[in-house]
Every structure is written in structure tokens, then in C-alpha cells.
Amino acid sequence: MISLRNLSKTFWVHEKAPGLKASIASLFKRRWREVHALKPVSLDIHEGEIVGLVGSNGAGKTTLTKMLAGVVYPTSGEADVLGYTPWKRENAYRKQMSLVMGQKNQLWWDLPAADCFLLLKEVYEIPRSEFDGRLKELAGVLEVETLLETPVRRLSLGERMKMELIAALLHRPKVVFLDEPTIGLDITAQKSVRKFLKQYQDEYSPIMLLTSHYMQDISELCKRVIILRKGSVVYDGELAHLRDKYLTTKHIVATLQSPLSGGPAELAGTPLTYSDDSQEVQAHVPKDDVPRFTAALFQNFQVKDLNVHGEDIGLIIERVMRGGEAVL
Amino acid sequence: MNLRAAATHTGLVFLAETKRLISYRVQFWCELLLSTVVELLVTVAVWTAVFEARGVKQIGNYTLGEMLLYVMLAVFFAQATRGSGTGTFARDIYDGSLTKYLVYPLSVYSYKLGTYLPRTFFAIIGAGLSLLGIALLGDWPDEVTLSLFQMTSGLLALGMATILFFLMLFCLEAFAFWVDHVWALSVILNFTTMLLSGKWIPMDLFPQWLGGMLLYTPFPYLLYFPVSVFLGTSTEAQLGQGFFVLGVWLLVVYVLSRVIYERGLRTYTGVGI
Numbered sequence: 001m002i003s004l005r006n007l008s009k010t011f012w013v014h015e016k017a018p019g020l021k022a023s024i025a026s027l028f029k030r031r032w033r034e035v036h037a038l039k040p041v042s043l044d045i046h047e048g049e050i051v052g053l054v055g056s057n058g059a060g061k062t063t064l065t066k067m068l069a070g071v072v073y074p075t076s077g078e079a080d081v082l083g084y085t086p087w088k089r090e091n092a093y094r095k096q097m098s099l100v101m102g103q104k105n106q107l108w109w110d111l112p113a114a115d116c117f118l119l120l121k122e123v124y125e126i127p128r129s130e131f132d133g134r135l136k137e138l139a140g141v142l143e144v145e146t147l148l149e150t151p152v153r154r155l156s157l158g159e160r161m162k163m164e165l166i167a168a169l170l171h172r173p174k175v176v177f178l179d180e181p182t183i184g185l186d187i188t189a190q191k192s193v194r195k196f197l198k199q200y201q202d203e204y205s206p207i208m209l210l211t212s213h214y215m216q217d218i219s220e221l222c223k224r225v226i227i228l229r230k231g232s233v234v235y236d237g238e239l240a241h242l243r244d245k246y247l248t249t250k251h252i253v254a255t256l257q258s259p260l261s262g263g264p265a266e267l268a269g270t271p272l273t274y275s276d277d278s279q280e281v282q283a284h285v286p287k288d289d290v291p292r293f294t295a296a297l298f299q300n301f302q303v304k305d306l307n308v309h310g311e312d313i314g315l316i317i318e319r320v321m322r323g324g325e326a327v328l
Numbered sequence: 329m330n331l332r333a334a335a336t337h338t339g340l341v342f343l344a345e346t347k348r349l350i351s352y353r354v355q356f357w358c359e360l361l362l363s364t365v366v367e368l369l370v371t372v373a374v375w376t377a378v379f380e381a382r383g384v385k386q387i388g389n390y391t392l393g394e395m396l397l398y399v400m401l402a403v404f405f406a407q408a409t410r411g412s413g414t415g416t417f418a419r420d421i422y423d424g425s426l427t428k429y430l431v432y433p434l435s436v437y438s439y440k441l442g443t444y445l446p447r448t449f450f451a452i453i454g455a456g457l458s459l460l461g462i463a464l465l466g467d468w469p470d471e472v473t474l475s476l477f478q479m480t481s482g483l484l485a486l487g488m489a490t491i492l493f494f495l496m497l498f499c500l501e502a503f504a505f506w507v508d509h510v511w512a513l514s515v516i517l518n519f520t521t522m523l524l525s526g527k528w529i530p531m532d533l534f535p536q537w538l539g540g541m542l543l544y545t546p547f548p549y550l551l552y553f554p555v556s557v558f559l560g561t562s563t564e565a566q567l568g569q570g571f572f573v574l575g576v577w578l579l580v581v582y583v584l585s586r587v588i589y590e591r592g593l594r595t596y597t598g599v600g601i
Contacts, residue, residue: 011597066598073432094433107427110348122340123434151351264450 001047002068002175002207006040007077008231009063037063039231040077048198048205052218052239053096055228056321061211064228065177067302082174083131084150095124098153102180106164107152114148114164132168138139138166142196158189165193169200182217194220213314215314220316227320235320239313249284254297256281268296334438341442342449349412349446358451364403371399372530387594388533389561393469394528396461401555402527404455409493409550410518412447414438418501418510427598429567436589437498444494452483472559481567482558488574489550493521495581496546502585505592526552546577 012032016104038060053061066072068079070086072091079086084093100106107116121131139145139236142162152160161181168176178197182190200223202210212218218225218239225242227235235242259278266272270293273282281301285293292307297303337547349356379385379392390398405445417440420426462468500517522528524547531539531552542548553570556562562570 066427069431071427071598072596089430092435094431097431099427099431101427104424106431108344108348110351111344115344115347117342119344120432122336123432230389 001080001082002043002045002082002209004044005042005078007038007042007064007067008036008040008075009038009060009067009072010075011035011037036231038067038228039073041232041233043226043236045103045207047207050208050210050222051226051241052225053209053228054210054213054215054225054317054321058230059228059321061228064297065099065179065209066209068175069096069097069177070100077311095171096173097175098171098173098175098183099177100164100168100179101177102161102183105152105160107160107167109153110151112149113144113155113166116163116167119186120167120170127317134170134172135166137262138169141199142166142192153298158192159195161185161189162196165196172204173206175207176209178212179211181210182212182214185311189213190216191308192257192302197221212287215317218317219313225317226311227317229321229323242316243310243313246320247310249311250287250290251286251309251311252283252285252290252293252297253307253309254281254301255279255301257302257304260301264300267300268293271300294303333536334435337434337438338442338445341439342445345443346446346449347450356383356421357534360447360454360507364454367403368400371403372396375399388530389529390533391469391471394559397472397529398471398555398559399507400458400462401455401526401549401558403452404458405489405551405554406452406525407454407524409490410447411444411490411494411497413443414497415501415511415514416440416443416450417498418514419590421502421596422505422508424535424598426596430593433532440498441494445490448490452486453510468592475560476557478558478560482554485549485554485557485571486506488571489554490579491572491597492546492581493550494583495578499581499585499588502588502592505588505595521550523547525550526555543573546581549574549577 011034013035015031015033018028037058037247041060041064053064055061057086061073067074068081068086070089073087082093083097084090086093087260107113108119117131117135121128135148136145139148142165144159144162144166147155147159152163155163165181181197182193185193194217197208197210200206201221208221210217210221219248223239224237225235227232256279260274260281261278261279263274263281264272267283268289270283270285270289274280275282282295283293294306294308296310297306376392377397379387379395385391387395417426420429425438426436429439459474496517500513502512503513524542524545525531526534526548531542531548534542539548549570553562553574557567557570
């Protein structure tokens with residue numbers, strides 16, 4: 001269980017005007033700017049949940065993740081993760097959590113992954129029999145068994161991320177913080193990481209807090225999403241609810257039995273557009289009008305095929321992230 | 329964290345870091361062998377020239393043989409106390425890599441000491457082989473005898489000195505929490521240490537007023553003291569007093585490092601390259 005009450009973080013950032021004069025001046029006097037990376041945030045995450053944490057760059061996602069992982073001290077507020085205050089960094093807590101950072105290599109660069117895992121086995125005090133079994137299982141699922149003896153620096157980005165995931169999960173943590181685990185990976189590697197995370201979550205049910213700029217990560221893995229904007233939570237709830245609330249129109253594409261030239265410009269009060277070959281009719285219809293519109297469509301056109309698409313969830317999240325009203 | 333776990337972690341990191349150092353073969357041999365040989369040759373040449381130029385058989389309490397043995401040990405012991413991986417703690421803070429040590433159930437001290445000790449280990453082996461080589465070649469100065477007590481207490485002093493210098497560097501590098509770059513400070517500390525710890529000139533050849541003053545600083549205990557203990561040139565009283573002062577400095581610098589580190593962590597953002 002993760003429980004936050006008014007958790008906030010303010011940084012002081014050094015500022016310097018461009019040019020040599022400003023550089024010399026900054027040797028004697030510095031100008032500082034206060035940055036509210038995270039404004040007071042309160043929320044709860046329950047056992048077994050996998051929650052997506054999204055927001056634009058600088059929204060406060062990584063700061064929040066780092067505070068919960070005990071890396072960064074908060075400016076104010078309280079946090080309770082599995083009964084521990086993260087930034088006290090008690091070993092009992094650190095043995096039950098993991099932090100995976102897609103942008104930072106946490107393994108030992110010059111050593112083969114197998115050596116890194118052996119080191120972690122001792123650090124987490126994992127019994128040999130369990131360690132061997134878990135490593136075999138994780139390496140098997142992620143298909144990296146043959147790469148365990150290759151120095152980490154010689155692995156591709158995708159392979160390295162898989163090794164990072166193994167390192168993070170060897171001790172079966174109860175809480176896993178994933179900060180952009182698929183960043184920079186190709187589509188195949190992204191899919192493979194997502195599939196693995198889903199499988200792992202289904203089997204062991206740790207709390208997972210996933211930060212990602214790839215909406216597919218969020219929509220495929222998370223039922224609940226927290227959206228941050230400029231350090232504040234602007235949405236915290238079910239992904240499905242977000243779709244219901246923010247999905248205003250649906251995109252309808254009808255394929256006609258034969259090309260139609262000179263068709264009507266609108267239907268049931270909705271403007272229509274036609275494809276270049278006049279074979280398809282398209283319209284953006286308010287979601288509540290879809291039944292009425294499709295009925296009219298069948299009455300007025302000879303329809304061979306019909307597709308109704310909702311707006312992509314990624315676009316909806318992006319809209320909320322960038323300035324839709326708070327929906328807490 | 330208990331002491332046993334900390335020692336185990338240090339041992340494991342030591343092994344991992346040793347493997348890492350060995351994996352870069354050219355760098356390993358150049359750093360370990362070439363630089364040591366060059367330094368030894370220069371030091372031996374300088375002192376031989378000084379003795380010849382002055383036309384004396386003894387300077388202070390040192391014959392040429394004793395002096396060469398002293399400076400040879402000083403070269404190896406300096407490498408031992410200086411350790412490996414210096415500067416990496418400051419860099420970890422600067423580029424945000426410190427995060428990984430904060431997340432693992434592992435003391436940063438254990439980890440960093442583990443990365444520091446491989447060079448100490450290789451330097452001690454180097455010193456041992458060199459002493460053996462001198463003895464086998466028949467160049468051992470008659471006036472120097474080595475006893476088991478001298479060697480064990482000398483190595484104990486060297487071990488304590490290594491940890492003391494590790495903690496001094498830890499304090500200095502921890503300033504990276506506030507000032508980002510501490511390279512210049514680190515160079516100053518290294519240079520001051522080499523000068524005041526008796527690496528180039530044994531401290532009993534320093535002017536008396538300076539030697540007396542330095543006894544209250546940690547510097548003589550980093551190099552001169554372990555070498556003197558090893559070569560048996562310290563009296564029993566100096567030995568006891570030296571270990572006591574070394575112990576006090578260890579405690580003081582450790583407490584200081586904890587205060588600086590804990591305060592620094594409050595400013596740590598984990599942001600970097």
C-alpha cells in the first residue's frame with residue numbers, strides 16, 4: 001500500500017544569463033529560481049495495482065517516483081510505502097522495492113550481467129536455490145539466457161533494459177517503480193517489455209507505478225492513471241472513466257458498395273467527407289449521436305462495411321495533460 | 329546495517345571491481361606496472377644523486393640503503409592509501425548515478441570502499457614482490473631488519489591509513505552535493521597529502537617546528553607512520569601514540585563524513601547526464 005499526504009518538492013535552480021559578463025558575475029553572485037516540481041499531492045495506491053503516472057516533461061513524475069523510492073527528500077508532506085517512510089531508506093524497505101530507470105543504467109557497466117546478478121543475490125540475501133530458479137525463469141521469459149555472460153556495455157539498449165528488469169525483480173519486490181522502462185526501445189522490444197511486465201504483474205501482483213511517455217505502455221498495462229500537470233495531479237482514476245468523460249466524438253468510416261459522386265455534404269446535421277475515389281464516407285459524430293447517425297447512414301447509402309473508432313486514449317490523455325480542466 | 333553484512337558487501341564489490349580493472353588489460357598494466365616502475369626509478373635516481381652530490385653516507389637517520397627502502401615502500405604505500413575509483417563518488421553525485429546506491433539495500437560506504445580497495449590490494453602485492461626481489465638480489469641493507477611484528481603492525485597501520493584517506497576523500501567528494509565539481513579540491517588534497525605525509529622526504533627530515541605541527545594533522549599517519557612502523561624505525565611509544573592518533577582521526581573523519589553526506593543527501597536531486 002502506498003499512501004501520500006500533501007507530498008511536495010521544491011528545488012532551487014541556479015540561473016545564469018548568457019554571455020561572458022554574466023559568467024564572470026556568477027562567480028561572485030548567483031541567481032536562484034524556485035521550482036515547484038511537485039505541489040502537495042495526496043493519493044493512495046493499493047496492493048496489486050498497476051498505476052500509470054503520466055505528464056509532460058517537467059510535470060513532476062520522476063520527482064514523485066524518486067521520492068517514493070527514497071532517493072529524494074520531500075520538501076513537505078508524508079509518504080507511507082509498505083509501512084515505511086521511503087527517504088529513511090531502511091534496508092527492510094529497500095529489500096521490498098525496486099526502481100527501474102530507462103534513462104539510467106543501474107547495472108555495472110563493465111561486468112557481465114551474470115556477475116551483476118550474483119552481486120545483487122548477496123545484497124538482497126536471496127538463497128541460492130531461489131536465486132537460480134528466479135534467474136532462469138526471468139531470463140527465459142525475457143529471452144536473454146544466452147546473453148548473461150556478455151558485459152553489460154556490449155548489450156543493445158533493449159537487451160540491457162531486459163537485464164535491468166531482471167535485476168529489479170530478482171528479489172521479488174512488493175513495489176516496483178518503473179520510470180520510462182521502454183524509452184528508446186524499438187517497437188518489438190517495447191512490446192516484449194510490456195508483455196513481460198503484464199505477465200509478471202499477473203503472476204506476482206506487486207504494486208507497479210509506471211511512468212512513460214508512450215501511451216501504449218499506459219493503455220496496455222494500467223487500469224488506473226494519474227495525470228500530472230506542472231506538479232499537480234489533474235486526474236486520478238480509471239483509464240476507462242477518462243475515456244468516457246473525455247471522449248466527445250467518434251470517427252465513423254463507411255465503405256460504400258459502389259463509388260458515389262455528388263453525395264450530400266451533411267447527414268443528420270453532421271458534415272460528411274468523401275475519399276478521393278468516392279468509395280468511403282467519413283464523419284466525426286458526437287458520441288451520443290452515433291446510433292441515430294448510423295441509422296441515417298444505412299437509410300441514405302448502400303453501405304458495404306462500417307468502422308466506428310473512438311479517439312485514441314493517448315490523445316485524450318495528452319489533451320488532459322496539456323490543459324484540459326482538472327477532473328479530480 | 330550490521331558490520332558483517334557491510335563487510336560482505338565490501339568484499340563482493342571489491343571482487344567485482346577487481347574483475348572490472350582486470351578486464352581492461354592495457355589500462356591495468358600501464359597504470360599498475362608502468363607508472364610504478366617510472367615513479368620508483370625517478371625516486372631512486374633522485375635520492376642516489378642527492379647522496380652522491382653531498383658526498384655523505386647518511387642523511388638524518390638514513391643511510392642510502394634505508395632511504396631507498398623507505399621511498400620504495402612510500403611509493404607503494406601511497407598507491408595503497410590512494411586506492412582506486414577516486415573521483416567517482418563526486419561524479420555519481422553530479423550525474424545522478426548515486427541513485428542506484430540509494431535504492432539497493434547497501435551502504436554507500438561499503439560500496440565505495442569495495443571499489444577503493446583493489447588498488448590497495450595490488451599495491452601491497454607490488455610492495456611484497458619488490459621487497460622479496462631486493463632480498464633475493466642481495467641488495468638488502470644490513471641496517472634494516474624485518475620482523476613479523478613490524479610487518480603485521482605496519483600493514484595494520486597501512487589499512488587504517490587507507491580507510492582514513494578514503495574517508496577524507498569521501499568528505500571532499502561529498503561537496504559535489506553543493507558545488508558540482510570538486511576536481512580542483514581533490515587535486516589540492518592529493519598534492520598536500522603527498523607533500524606532508526612524507527612520500528618524497530621522510531618526515532623526520534622535516535624542520536622540527538614543521539614536523540611537530542604536522543603531528544596534530546592526519547597527514548603523517550597516512551604514509552610516514554605506516555612505513556616507519558613497517559621498517560621498525562618507530563619507538564614503542566611512537567607506535568602506541570601513532571595508532572591512538574590514527575584511531576582518533578579515523579573516528580573524527582568518519583563522523584564528519586556522515587554529517588556531510590546526510591546533509592548533502594537532502595539536497596540531492598538525482599538529476600544528471
